[in-house]
Amino acid sequence: SIPLGYFGGIGSASRKGILVKGSNFLDALTQVKTVVFDKTGTLTKGEFIVSEVVTSNGFTKEEILEYAAYAETNSNHPVAKSISDAFGKDTDSKRIKQVDEISGHGIKAVIDGKTVLAGNDKLLHKENIEHPVCNVEGTVVHVAIDKVYMGYIIISDTLKDDAIEAIEKLKAKNIQTVMLTGDNQFAAAAFAKKLGIDKYFYELLPEDKVKHIETLMEESKGGKVAFVGDGINDAPVIARADIGIAMGALGSDAAIETADVVLMTDSPSKVSIAIDVAKRTRKIVW
Ligand code: ADP
Numbered sequence: 001s002i003p004l005g006y007f008g009g010i011g012s013a014s015r016k017g018i019l020v021k022g023s024n025f026l027d028a029l030t031q032v033k034t035v036v037f038d039k040t041g042t043l044t045k046g047e048f049i050v051s052e053v054v055t056s057n058g059f060t061k062e063e064i065l066e067y068a069a070y071a072e073t074n075s076n077h078p079v080a081k082s083i084s085d086a087f088g089k090d091t092d093s094k095r096i097k098q099v100d101e102i103s104g105h106g107i108k109a110v111i112d113g114k115t116v117l118a119g120n121d122k123l124l125h126k127e128n129i130e131h132p133v134c135n136v137e138g139t140v141v142h143v144a145i146d147k148v149y150m151g152y153i154i155i156s157d158t159l160k161d162d163a164i165e166a167i168e169k170l171k172a173k174n175i176q177t178v179m180l181t182g183d184n185q186f187a188a189a190a191f192a193k194k195l196g197i198d199k200y201f202y203e204l205l206p207e208d209k210v211k212h213i214e215t216l217m218e219e220s221k222g223g224k225v226a227f228v229g230d231g232i233n234d235a236p237v238i239a240r241a242d243i244g245i246a247m248g249a250l251g252s253d254a255a256i257e258t259a260d261v262v263l264m265t266d267s268p269s270k271v272s273i274a275i276d277v278a279k280r281t282r283k284i285v286w
């Protein structure tokens with residue numbers, strides 16, 4: 001049978017907006033040695049804003065934004081909304097044929113009968129299109145049309161208000177902090193520095209994130225590894241970690257179902273509060 005104290009612990013967590021799906025996860029939270037965060041939507045607001053458009057091969061900024069906005073019309077990725085906001089007009093669905101959204105890469109679509117790419121270095125590399133490597137702090141969306149490079153769009157995101165505090169509180173508990181992202185090296189490095197995070201890994205596909213979790217679990221020698229994500233293409237990572245934590249307000253249904261712990265508000269600092277509640281509960285139970 002489950003000791004009564006656990007019900008108290010789960011109740012006390014839930015009053016703080018933290019849903020713990022079982023007493024075993026409260027126990028596991030007391031043994032956390034590493035907390036791994038997804039970047040976009042977890043540590044950052046995921047509210048991207050276009051900050052610059054850089055042209056190439058005689059194309060105009062307007063043409064780059066137009067083709068990118070058309071390619072991104074049906075995407076739910078946060079970068080898609082920022083491009084559509086910057087374009088500022090509705091798209092005409094009759095011009096759009098066949099859209100492929102490639103996870104961790106971007107979009108390949110047929111617009112006006114032409115093949116348009118809007119995505120990162122990996123996407124352009126895969127499609128053999130020469131493009132500059134951009135040493136910028138933001139997320140870069142390269143745009144190409146019928147194999148000709150048009151230029152790139154720089155999109156910036158901002159840290160959540162409590163992101164730095166979230167990392168500080170965990171470090172104060174001697175817990176290792178790690179950030180995983182599909183984003184580029186420069187965006188990752190800039191955020192990692194502001195956060196003071198212990199380790200970060202970039203340009204990762206969802207399956208790479210799973211591998212990193214497995215490696216960190218091996219390295220942690222019995223200490224538990226928690227992963228915190230919003231579930232936009234990281235549900236498999238939430239499932240694999242010792243403790244999968246989903247952000248409830250922004251997160252996807254799949255992530256909330258898979259997760260062991262759900263944070264009802266999108267505040268990364270709730271992770272350290274969850275650990276505090278779990279430790280207090282263990283003292284009562286034992
Ligand atoms: P994160 O790991 O930061 O949550 P994602 O895994 O969602 O990021 O995406 C990784 C990268 O893939 C993005 O930074 C972006 O470069 C590219 N990408 C993904 N979806 C799109 C899209 N719809 N349009 C353009 N680029 C995209």
Ligand code: MG
Pocket residue numbers: 038039040041230232233234
């Ligand atoms: Mg993500």
